[in-house]
Amino acid sequence: MAVAEARAGPRPPGSGWWEAVPAGDTTRHSCRSPLRATALPAGILPAEPLPHPRRKAIATQTLIYWLVSCKNKYSPPVSARRITENDSQHRFDEGELVMADWVxxxxxxxxxxxxxxxxxxxxxxxxxxxxxxxxxxxxxxxxxxxxxxxxxxxxxxxxxxxxxxxxxxxxxxxxxxxxxxxxxxxxxxxxxxxxxxxxxxxxxxxxxxxxxxxxxxxxxxxxxxxxxxxxxxxxxxxxxxxxxxxxxxxxxxxxxxxxxxxxxxxxxxxxxxxxxxxxxxxxxxxxxxxxxxxxxxxxxxxxxxxxxxxxxxxxxxxxxxxxxxxxxxxxxxxx
Missing domain, CATH: 2.130.10.10 (YVTN repeat-like/Quinoprotein amine dehydrogenase)
Known part of the structure; x- marks a missing residue:
């Protein structure tokens, strides 16, 4: 199920898995760990108070996510960037980033x-x-x-x-x-x-x-x-x-x-x-x-x-x- 679209830029070298993390969950989520409970390393996600994006309708709200990259599905995150759903150069589904039509x-x-x-x-x-x-x-x-x-x-x-x-x-x-x-x-x-x-x-x-x-x-x-x-x-x-x-x-x-x-x-x-x-x-x-x-x-x-x-x-x-x-x-x- 698609959760957002993002102008995230080309996939960084060495990163094999991406995950969309809602902005309100800046301390719990990692890439696809079995329990989704691995703490994010310090400095990966800024401690910035942001509203949870699902509180308003998708059609009327600019959704904010963190796009987190890992070396594989279950490893700790190595980087993250802030993205919004109304950016549309790249799309991703839950889990792996899928490069869209433009590089x-x-x-x-x-x-x-x-x-x-x-x-x-x-x-x-x-x-x-x-x-x-x-x-x-x-x-x-x-x-x-x-x-x-x-x-x-x-x-x-x-x-x-x-x-x-x-x-x-x-x-x-x-x-x-x-x-x-x-x-x-x-x-x-x-x-x-x-x-x-x-x-x-x-x-x-x-x-x-x-x-x-x-x-x-x-x-x-x-x-x-x-x-x-x-x-x-x-x-x-x-x-x-x-x-x-x-x-x-x-x-x-x-x-x-x-x-x-x-x-x-x-x-x-x-x-x-x-x-x-x-x-x-x-x-x-x-x-x-x-x-x-x-x-x-x-x-x-x-x-x-x-x-x-x-x-x-x-x-x-x-x-x-x-x-x-x-x-x-x-x-x-x-x-």
Whole structure:
């Protein structure tokens, strides 16, 4: 029986068993001893007066637990951390912790984009730019420049916009002294599915597509969006200021280039036609089912909360939350 959900972080090395301990029981519980009566070692749990979490309904109370780790089921605790039920990056049942759908990666970002497993970029709250090293032990390398939003494609193409809505294309892999080439235009959000599939929206929610000609770089597309996602295969989705969701069909019907899709999202990310993800106004994460007619909602909810999300052409997905914490999706991998 599940007793809580917790943003507990990755399981510490060497710990083989976890147990949820209600906050009111700070002196009796240990990991799964036969009588549940082994005293906790001094210093493991702070002597902090906290209400017993079961005194109020789960739906209305933020439940407080101590997540206690042991070397095995019956050994004394070796560490503990305070967690609450409304945190939802990891879930656990009574006894053993079960890693959920996301693994935390060190760092702090406010915007993120993924073209593939090996092409992941982000920017932080100070507009610093980072590229993923593909090595979680030292995951990010700082790239010169300052951006507020970034778009990374599977073919290595990277674009960004800064706080002044100026637009830049990454040229650091071409030996340029300045890794960013300025491109004419003004955008607040940008995404790149490939070298030839780059889209953005401006401060008035107007939509633009890159022409692949820097001398006249943008063509305006009918419609109004607040966020946009472009895939490697040409797929494009967007959301507007009312959180309505749209898929681009201008290459199929120029009279109405955007098909409305049921749902309510504030952020959207597209890796390909079959890898589309979004975040709703409450921060809940959704994945497209690839079936517009799948009930009243073509989206399946994925555990976790996010402020931005990234999807790659190969199925890679990352997200960041309101605390600028970074997570990579593992829900498609064996547990």
């Amino acid at each position: 935390k990666v060190a760092g702090g970002l406010t915007a993120i984009s993924a073209g593939s497993r090996t092409t992941v970029w982000g920017v932080n709250g100070a507009s610093a730019i980072y590229r993923y090293t593909n090595y979680d032990a030292n995951p990010w390398i700082n790239i010169p420049g300052a951006l507020s939003d970034i778009g990374a494609a599977a073919d290595g193409t990277v674009w960004g916009v800064n706080g002044g809505n100026q637009i830049f294309q990454y040229a650091g892999d071409q030996g340029a002294a300045n890794p960013w080439t300025s491109i004419t235009g003004s955008l607040v959000r940008i995404d790149a599915g490939s070298r030839t599939n780059v889209w953005g929206v401006d401060s008035a929610n107007a939509i633009y597509r890159y022409t692949n000609l820097d001398a006249n770089p943008w063509i305006k597309i009918q419609g109004a969006l607040s966020d946009i996602g472009a895939g490697a295969d040409g797929t494009v989705w967007g959301v507007n200021g009312g959180n309505q969701v749209f898929r681009y069909t201008g290459d199929q019907d120029s009279s109405n280039p955007w098909k409305s899709v049921s749902g309510s999202l504030r952020r959207i990310a597209v890796g390909s036609r079959t890898n589309v993800w979004g975040v709703d106004p409450a921060g809940s994460i959704y994945r497209y089912t690839n079936n517009d007619a799948s009930g009243a909602n073509p989206w399946i909810k994925i555990p976790g909360t996010a402020t931005d999300i990234a999807a790659g052409a190969d199925g890679t997905v990352w997200h960041i939350n309101s605390g600028a914490e970074i997570y990579r999706y593992t829900g498609d991998q064996p547990s």
